[in-house]
Amino acid sequence: MSNNMIYIEYRFTVQPPEPASDILIAQLGEAGFESFVEEEDAILAYIQKEDWSMDILNDIDILSNPNFEIDYAFKEIEQENWNATWEQNFQPIVVDDRCMIRAPFHETMSGVEYDIVIEPKMSFGTGHHETTHMMLQHILQLNLEGKVVLDMGSGTGVLAILAALRGAAHVDAVDIDNWCYVNAKENVARNQIDNVQVYEGDVSLVSGKSYDLIIANINRNILLADIPAYSKALNKDGILLLSGFYTEDLDMITEKCKINSLKFVKNIERNNWVAAKYVN
Numbered sequence: 001m002s003n004n005m006i007y008i009e010y011r012f013t014v015q016p017p018e019p020a021s022d023i024l025i026a027q028l029g030e031a032g033f034e035s036f037v038e039e040e041d042a043i044l045a046y047i048q049k050e051d052w053s054m055d056i057l058n059d060i061d062i063l064s065n066p067n068f069e070i071d072y073a074f075k076e077i078e079q080e081n082w083n084a085t086w087e088q089n090f091q092p093i094v095v096d097d098r099c100m101i102r103a104p105f106h107e108t109m110s111g112v113e114y115d116i117v118i119e120p121k122m123s124f125g126t127g128h129h130e131t132t133h134m135m136l137q138h139i140l141q142l143n144l145e146g147k148v149v150l151d152m153g154s155g156t157g158v159l160a161i162l163a164a165l166r167g168a169a170h171v172d173a174v175d176i177d178n179w180c181y182v183n184a185k186e187n188v189a190r191n192q193i194d195n196v197q198v199y200e201g202d203v204s205l206v207s208g209k210s211y212d213l214i215i216a217n218i219n220r221n222i223l224l225a226d227i228p229a230y231s232k233a234l235n236k237d238g239i240l241l242l243s244g245f246y247t248e249d250l251d252m253i254t255e256k257c258k259i260n261s262l263k264f265v266k267n268i269e270r271n272n273w274v275a276a277k278y279v280n
Ligand SMILES: C[S@@+](CC[C@H](N)C(=O)[O-])C[C@H]1O[C@@H](n2cnc3c(N)ncnc32)[C@H](O)[C@@H]1O
Pocket: 123, 124, 125, 126, 127, 131, 132, 135, 152, 153, 154, 155, 156, 157, 158, 159, 174, 175, 176, 177, 180, 201, 202, 203, 217, 218, 222, 244
């Protein structure tokens, strides 16, 4: 991948920020925006120029919702500038006082059990997003000693890396996006993990394989389509963790799981996002 790829950067100001910011980010994601930086008073959204057109915002419904005032401006930038913006904005996070996610240029913190170094560049998964945070919380609660794990929609690979650090015997990490595939491989190596295998692709790669734990933080529609395949690939008493959807979609996801023999165990919620646990 060339280092000076051209991106379009949008700067949105959103009033009131909640819940419009989350909805805006979700809709921009559906429209093809690759990554987001949440600043104190603005949301920056990035899309490759070759994927962009002047009418890209036509389908973003929230922009015409009279309950919110959303203004924006956009400009062309080079990828290296995007990375600089990201570095300025990326603060380390600590999940449940146990798992730190930081960039290579941050100091580690004493006392944390897991210290994960991530350089996300354009990939999703720094732990800042609610869904990543909650999936990390679920993983911290599981006994993964000797288990075989699938991380579907692995982004930076952060969830796969924590699963490996928690004792999983082997982790397959799969992402449909080439950039994520490359980035997850880099992050796995950066954390000196040797039992995470990263693949570029989708759920079709899972056919014929079996897992004790499947993690999928993607989005409602992809999860609904892929749940039958997850169910087939899960061992008896295997666990499925799903995120990337809103509270109001939990029933729909749970129903799809139910007709695929997966029982609801519990869910966590954060800012209207959900991470749910099912068992085979
Ligand atoms: C919300 S991000 C989650 C990243 C990371 N697992 C985390 O929890 O932070 C979803 C990821 O799923 C990938 N993705 C989207 N559709 C997919 C599909 N059909 N199969 C596999 N990965 C997919 C995207 O490229 C993106 O990296």
